[in-house]
Amino acid sequence: MTSEIHRWLRRDPDPETRSELQRLLECNDQKELEQRFSGRLAFGTAGLRGVVGAGPNRMNRLVIQETATGLAQYLLAQQVNAHSRGVVIGYDGRPDSRQFAEDTAAVLTAHGIPVYLTVRVAPTPLVAFGVRHLNAAAGVVVTASHNPPQYNGFKVYWGNGAQIIPPHDKGIASQIDAAARSELSMMALDLAQESGLLTMLDSTFYQDYRQALGRSPLLSNHTTPEAISLAYTAMHGVGAEMAEALLKDAGFHQVYSVAAQREPDGRFPTVHFPNPEEPGAMDLVIAEAAKYQATLAVANDPDADRLAVAARTEDGHYQMLTGDQVGVLLGHYLLSRTTPSQSLVGTTVVSSSLLQRIAHSAGAHYYQTLTGFKWLTNVAMEKQSDERRFLFAYEEALGYTVGNLVWDKDGLSALVAFAQLTAELASKGLTLWDRLESLYRQHGLHLNAQHSIALSPGAPAIGDALRAAPPQQIAGEPITATTDLKRATIQYSDGRQEAVNLPGSDVLIYQLASGDRVVVRPSGTEPKIKCYYEVVETVQEQESLEQAQQRATARMSELIAAHQSSLG
Template identity: 50%
Template sequence: MSDFRKAAEEWLAQDPDPGTRAELRAVLDAGDGRALADRFGSRLEFGTAGLRGELGAGPNRMNRVTVMRAAAGLAATLPANAHVVVGFDARHKSAAFADDTAAVLTGAGHTVEVFAEPVPTPVVAHAVRTSRAAAGVVVTASHNPPRDNGYKVYWGDGAQIVPPLDAEISAAIDAVGRVDELPRGTAWRVRDDLTPYLDAVSGLRLGDARDVSIVYTPMHGVGLGVLRAAFAAAGFPAPAVVPEQADPDPDFPTVAFPNPEEPGALDLALALAAERDADLVIANDPDADRCAVAVPAPSGWRVLTGDEVGGLLAEHVLRHTSGGDRLVVTTIVSSSLLGSIARAHGVRFAESLTGFKWIMKAGTDADRLVFGYEEALGYSVGDDRGVPVNDKDGVSAALAVAALAAEAARDGRTLLDLLDDQARRYGLHATAQVSVRVDDLSKIAATMSRLRAEPPARLGGRAVETFDDLARPSGGLPPTDGLRFRLAGGARVVIRPSGTEPKLKCYLEAVVPVEGDVADARGRAEAALEALRRDVAQLVS
């Protein structure tokens, strides 16, 4: 404990935040060895997702010292006098972390622009590329619980960083000394013009149908103002907004987790949509880079999966674009449907590792990316000019979903009808997840090691035909901590640790041919998924 006390005292001596100083002093005065070990026994690792963790004092927490060290490491990695764009969401400490980032970067001789107010993450990603900045930073923890915050880094192409750049920045962070000795500047610029982003996303050429009634929730995040402006610029009627979730609130009081994928997160939006007899529910997560969709169904409102929305948007984009150089991309854990859609439309298709940092690196220089998605409600929607944002964007995705729904309604159809069309054309691709949240991350590593050593021979009543350890380079993909099981009859299971949460995530897919009624095929697919759920849950428990 003496080593942790010494580290804590050194931390106190350089921490500029009276709140975290008081917190740490209380821990020291109480002699709480466990709390000290939790804060100082390890540190948040800087990786391709940047930093993300619980707010508090110490290197294993998000705080002003951690953020200034990250900014100094980034500053050392950049070329001299680089231009950096900084944005932030409405979480606790986000504005202060953005100011600290700007102060350290300008103190290191770089030119910095900081958004005047909290903005969606894709707004910053767009600004990095279009303003020809060398890098960008967004202070956000996206859909994590309210006690968390994070730090995401973009490079000059407006996409998230990938190896080996993350390791270079991490090594530079390790070389940073005391943060109270870092030079801090004050002469950064304030950026308040959202017009370039709004023009780019509202001008997407994806059809002219606009008659659709929408209920929208920003889930206590920062999406409302930008989405309203984008809808107005594109000619859509203003959506009805869930009043309890309209304003930014870092405590997210109406949801257990501010993630549209979590059970119950959309309850208020669905209730308002039923009351208003709306055509569509659209939800963004708190930093508005993800988009969830729900539609009315005979038995009540149905929330579409990320794979279902991905398949629908892919065909909508391909119907409104042209050229054999078009590229569509999804990840190894998303549905295999996109590959079938690409072949039917005569366009190029690529698979990537999980995450938009990899989606944006897929394909070749000869490819023109028009659509990319991942099953976790992330979409990059483009037109013949390509994609406006080199990352997932919940605002442009919302516009594209609204255009798709309006176009279907004009033809007397619904999104559910379009899903049935795809099932008849390509077979029914049904997907589901099993997630195991842990308190001890070592349990995830132990489970992955056990499955590598003893992979199952059968899952869901199907033989495992091939087993891929994705930690070994395969099929042109970089190595990653994941396991893929291909099963008899067109089913598949992928197991991997979450990159942003303490979870082990299992992705299930069953492909069922449609020979008659689509409803019958859906029943068979659900039975197949349920069998997989049971076996996979037992496998990873």
């Protein structure tokens, strides 16, 4: 390991990380050195993400330069026109992001690949938009999204504007490994600009995205925007300027931004964990909403590709909507504004099944994928046609895409669409809660929950154990169908079997006789499994929604307790 450390010190272009590593050597901190040099930060379908620091198992300038070299080599091998199409690069407001983006540009241009680099921080959806808008061969966003401040990341889009999927992830990873053993080439950015290899994307590019959303027929519902008001937070991220502009364009003038969280600040000083799903993360925007009695309290995560919503209740308090509730409301709303029989909507295997019921009821086309927006958008591209146009997709982790301007989750266009939905309801004297109740009464109250179960280190793989001894019931309910994505089959309790057209994945889905569902997804990196539960409760005509909710909540508690107990 010592020789590897000294080789790293010779290659590292950053005096700060060199000094950090030198201090670890002087202190003989073998545990920390082992962690940093025991392996390399893995490159996958989400690119890279990790803690910033020295060493190959951390995010730093040398890792970025090696990663960019691997990407350049892979692009040149896979795309004959990469030299003419180029790569779009953007970055968030974290302390190292601009430097990492510039290093990426220096590497790509040294390989003769043109680069379009944003002049300032950019929301992730703008880069995804820019790949297709500029007909680029790929896109890169330097961002760690909603991870804590010590993290950063390197996210890659392919030339279709969607996140990379296999085999590109493995192909790029292989080239990165080769780059780590080779000399690296860099081009000074001023020279790259002089030679025409570097184009700076100025305010015109940002306006291109803004105007494209403004022209979208899916975002053209200007029904009484003055009927509602919104409190908004960018959560110290990069979304505020564009979010406020888009809302203003759509006629929403009662928008109150949380000043303390409006400007990009990668230290995230007012929020412990900058993920809107985390407890306390929405406190400031809800307080701002209460101050003005706003209809909605809304948040983008720090790179603005996700959207979180809290809505005012009848008693004046604010209640968070789940990602599934926002997704179902948006899906139903967008289907009402199009021709359903010509529309394609989708969710993931762990998201609520309510959108599927709504889509089938409306006569729309529905599809389902593995978790992750890389699947939702790449599969949508395969399934859409002139008779079946892509409309909307979402995942329960606050990700939504409205139309095909951005082939990834986009918290900005989703924000505008959700505000327009809320305003349309208000013009009819209705609220979001009213619309949810009507959907629950028509299709059943769908309650979803997620729980992780820790396993003992070294414990046998739970997925294999469940396949070896398949359960016949969960919480006293017979299992009517088991979907095994590793074997790509659906096994029915009556003996029938069907093939599943999804990529292989260690996921088991149990459908119960009651209509409830349990999804088991073992972690590939930790001794734990993730379990997703869905309870569907019929709302009787004469009863209140609260009564049905109480039954569903009680059933959910019993289901989770019984299932976790069965897993030991």
